[in-house]
Amino acid sequence: MASHLSRRECLGIGGRLLGAGWLGLNAPGVLAAAEAAAASIEATAPWAILQPAEVATLRAVADQVYPPDNGPGAADIGAVRFMDAALAGFMAGALGMVRDGMTDLDQRASATAGSTYADLDFDAQTRVLTQVENTPFFGTIHFLTMCGVFTLPVYGGNRDLAGWKAIGFESRHVWTPPFGYYDASA
Amino acid sequence: MSGRHRLGTTMPAPEPAVRFPTREPVDFVIVGSGASGGILARELSTAGFDVVVLEQGPYRTAADFSHDEMVNFIQGEMTSHPGWNDPQTFRDDPDAVADANANGGLPPALYARTVGGASVHFSGNYWRMRPLDFKERSLLGPMSGTGFADWPISYDELEPYYTRVEWEIGVSGEPGPFDPPRSKPYPLPPMPVKSSGVLLEKGARALGLHPQAAPVAILSQAYNGRPACVHCGFCMGFGCEMNAKSSTLATVLPQAEATGRCEIRPLSTVYRVDTGDDGRVDQVRYYDAQGAEQAQKARAVILAANGAETPRLLLMSASSAHPDGLANSSGLVGKYLMGNGHSTLHATFDEPVNDWKSIQVTRIIHDFYETDPARGHYGGGGIDARPLLNATPLMHALTETGMGTPRWGKDFRRDVDFGFSHHVAVLGSTTSVPLERNSVSLDPTVTDDKGRPALRVTYRDHDDDLAMMQFLQDRGEEIMDAAGARRTWREPVVPQTLLAHLLGTCRMGNDPATSVVDAAHRSHDVPNLFICDGSSLVSSGRGQPTLTIQALAFRAADKIIEAARNNEI
Numbered sequence: 001m002a003s004h005l006s007r008r009e010c011l012g013i014g015g016r017l018l019g020a021g022w023l024g025l026n027a028p029g030v031l032a033a034a035e036a037a038a039a040s041i042e043a044t045a046p047w048a049i050l051q052p053a054e055v056a057t058l059r060a061v062a063d064q065v066y067p068p069d070n071g072p073g074a075a076d077i078g079a080v081r082f083m084d085a086a087l088a089g090f091m092a093g094a095l096g097m098v099r100d101g102m103t104d105l106d107q108r109a110s111a112t113a114g115s116t117y118a119d120l121d122f123d124a125q126t127r128v129l130t131q132v133e134n135t136p137f138f139g140t141i142h143f144l145t146m147c148g149v150f151t152l153p154v155y156g157g158n159r160d161l162a163g164w165k166a167i168g169f170e171s172r173h174v175w176t177p178p179f180g181y182y183d184a185s186a
Numbered sequence: 187m188s189g190r191h192r193l194g195t196t197m198p199a200p201e202p203a204v205r206f207p208t209r210e211p212v213d214f215v216i217v218g219s220g221a222s223g224g225i226l227a228r229e230l231s232t233a234g235f236d237v238v239v240l241e242q243g244p245y246r247t248a249a250d251f252s253h254d255e256m257v258n259f260i261q262g263e264m265t266s267h268p269g270w271n272d273p274q275t276f277r278d279d280p281d282a283v284a285d286a287n288a289n290g291g292l293p294p295a296l297y298a299r300t301v302g303g304a305s306v307h308f309s310g311n312y313w314r315m316r317p318l319d320f321k322e323r324s325l326l327g328p329m330s331g332t333g334f335a336d337w338p339i340s341y342d343e344l345e346p347y348y349t350r351v352e353w354e355i356g357v358s359g360e361p362g363p364f365d366p367p368r369s370k371p372y373p374l375p376p377m378p379v380k381s382s383g384v385l386l387e388k389g390a391r392a393l394g395l396h397p398q399a400a401p402v403a404i405l406s407q408a409y410n411g412r413p414a415c416v417h418c419g420f421c422m423g424f425g426c427e428m429n430a431k432s433s434t435l436a437t438v439l440p441q442a443e444a445t446g447r448c449e450i451r452p453l454s455t456v457y458r459v460d461t462g463d464d465g466r467v468d469q470v471r472y473y474d475a476q477g478a479e480q481a482q483k484a485r486a487v488i489l490a491a492n493g494a495e496t497p498r499l500l501l502m503s504a505s506s507a508h509p510d511g512l513a514n515s516s517g518l519v520g521k522y523l524m525g526n527g528h529s530t531l532h533a534t535f536d537e538p539v540n541d542w543k544s545i546q547v548t549r550i551i552h553d554f555y556e557t558d559p560a561r562g563h564y565g566g567g568g569i570d571a572r573p574l575l576n577a578t579p580l581m582h583a584l585t586e587t588g589m590g591t592p593r594w595g596k597d598f599r600r601d602v603d604f605g606f607s608h609h610v611a612v613l614g615s616t617t618s619v620p621l622e623r624n625s626v627s628l629d630p631t632v633t634d635d636k637g638r639p640a641l642r643v644t645y646r647d648h649d650d651d652l653a654m655m656q657f658l659q660d661r662g663e664e665i666m667d668a669a670g671a672r673r674t675w676r677e678p679v680v681p682q683t684l685l686a687h688l689l690g691t692c693r694m695g696n697d698p699a700t701s702v703v704d705a706a707h708r709s710h711d712v713p714n715l716f717i718c719d720g721s722s723l724v725s726s727g728r729g730q731p732t733l734t735i736q737a738l739a740f741r742a743a744d745k746i747i748e749a750a751r752n753n754e755i
Contacts, residue, residue: 168606172418
């Protein structure tokens with residue numbers, strides 16, 4: 001888990017999957033996906049593209065990336081709702097690769113513990129995920145998890161603003177000085 | 187939080203103040219409505235000339251901007267072409283085949299496509315150049331294998347125009363100990379200092395340095411009918427919903443339209459400037475909002491499309507009279523591309539910094555501005571403290587991870603959760619040595635969806651640029667340590683593949699053999715073709731070029747108006 005994802009690589013994941021030109025052409029898809037996600041934010045709502053077993057796998061991976069700690073983990077914050085909307089919409093091109101990655105995780109889990117990835121305990125999930133942490137699959141899910149935790153709730157994630165609360169962000173348009181501890185005490 | 191998620195291509199443009207027929211020549215067509223194009227449009231229309239501004243982006247206004255990171259950063263709404271796929275390619279070696287995916291899909295020449303150009307989404311750092319920037323070649327001597335050269339104009343000649351920019355658009359600041367002479371104070375006091383500025387100041391003073399208030403094109407108080415900044419924090423990469431950022435969209439462009447002589451035509455992508463039998467340019471061809479081919483006739487043309495698109499357009503406008511590209515008898519169109527060097531040092535502090543509030547930069551350090559032979563290399567630069575991409579939640583989470591620290595799991599989460607309010611980035615901005623091999627050219631194989639040759643960037647920072655970037659990062663680390671940082675980490679200093687400052691590609695000079703435009707921004711080859719944007723710069727300055735680009739635009743406008751009135755165009 002010590003490997004490093006540089007700023008350029010991080011942005012690159014977004015760029016490759018959401019290349020500026022490609023998105024320019026497919027921008028209405030972003031909007032449709034956003035609206036669909038907002039409409040399906042209730043946990044009981046039907047899933048757009050993901051099967052129940054896939055939801056379970058992605059919930060497990062999302063919580064590995066951003067686990068419960070200072071508040072709920074990525075799964076309960078709604079990251080998989082965001083992924084469902086994204087993979088059904090503007091990131092449909094990545095769906096096959098994501099499904100292959102999930103199959104691979106289950107095969108690795110089955111080989112070591114005879115269970116699905118989602119049914120492994122947390123530490124065993126961590127060990128399996130470490131084996132694939134440099135794959136495009138992991139990079140994509142990492143990217144989607146961050147989007148699902150930290151973007152506007154209208155995109156399906158960031159439920160109850162739990163992502164923003166975890167980092168201390170308040171969505172207010174107007175601030176007045178002092179802004180932080182050091183300018184307040186200067 | 188705004189509930190809007192509007193897409194540029196769907197919004198209606200404001201009704202234009204005037205519509206000019208395309209088949210009747212207007213006095214001037216200006217290609218580009220950004221930092222320089224906006225000023226030229228205002229000056230020429232105010233002086234009584236008819237002006238058409240062709241802008242490839244949509245006409246977004248303050249009401250169209252939002253705080254949506256998916257739209258602004260992930261989708262790249264403002265930096266991608268609104269109508270079609272317009273790829274760029276990149277290579278660091280002039281003998282290599284350029285890669286269409288070098289930055290994972292991000293364009294290597296990054297700029298905004300919207301009315302107002304990059305002045306809409308920039309951070310507004312408004313540093314003047316100093317006298318030495320215009321004559322450094324004479325002061326330091328030649329650098330072999332480079333295009334290191336003096337400007338044909340001096341700081342003294344440009345000073346009144348620096349002052350004009352500051353007062354016309356609204357710049358907040360106060361002079362620092364190393365600033366060049368100025369004929370008037372800043373029109374507005376500096377922005378309130380943030381914790382990142384206080385920490386930069388504290389560390390710098392402990393090291394005997396001289397931090398100063400950052401001059402920014404953002405309003406600290408109401409000015410010219412526009413409100414003061416409300417410190418929302420969504421600044422770099424976003425359009426300002428308050429019109430407190432002094433973009434050309436918020437300042438000179440409405441004034442140009444109010445003359446009734448300036449038509450801004452959005453969603454108009456220029457693909458060729460035509461030359462008549464007399465060797466003069468006579469019309470500009472573009473794709474309109476529906477993608478249909480149009481041509482606007484003009485008595486004179488001004489290119490203000492930025493240091494990447496301006497040379498691309500000149501090279502696309504080759505003809506029998508100009509076989510190597512329009513205005514390119516020197517062969518230098520597109521050459522000497524300079525991007526400014528950038529290095530980043532990250533730090534966290536024990537108490538909340540909250541650098542996600544307010545503007546990017548409130549304090550800068552200019553102690554290392556001048557070239558110091560003791561450093562063993564050419565170059566100078568400035569240091570500032572800012573959130574960079576950590577100003578907004580998603581970009582913070584995507585880019586927070588430090589060197590050697592986890593990028594997922596509980597420790598990662600703790601870094602992300604703690605870092606957002608406790609993080610400071612120290613940015614070093616540097617000179618770029620002008621090199622002929624660093625260029626904008628036409629890709630021989632890749633085209634955009636309209637068949638235009640893709641913009642190809644060939645770039646590798648000079649070793650002295652990299653050394654200067656490293657030098658400033660080292661100083662940044664010392665400053666943050668002296669300020670009491672709990673942890674610092676470095677982004678590796680490597681040759682840049684993504685440039686947001688696009689400079690030097692149609693350089694100004696007196697000799698037609700070694701420059702593209704003269705000291706009045708008229709192309710040496712074509713009497714009624716003018717070029718005024720980042721491409722005009724002969725040297726790169728120390729990292730914040732927009733104020734200089736706009737000072738040049740005010741000066742160019744004076745020269746062009748004088749020539750037009752004397753019937754000398």
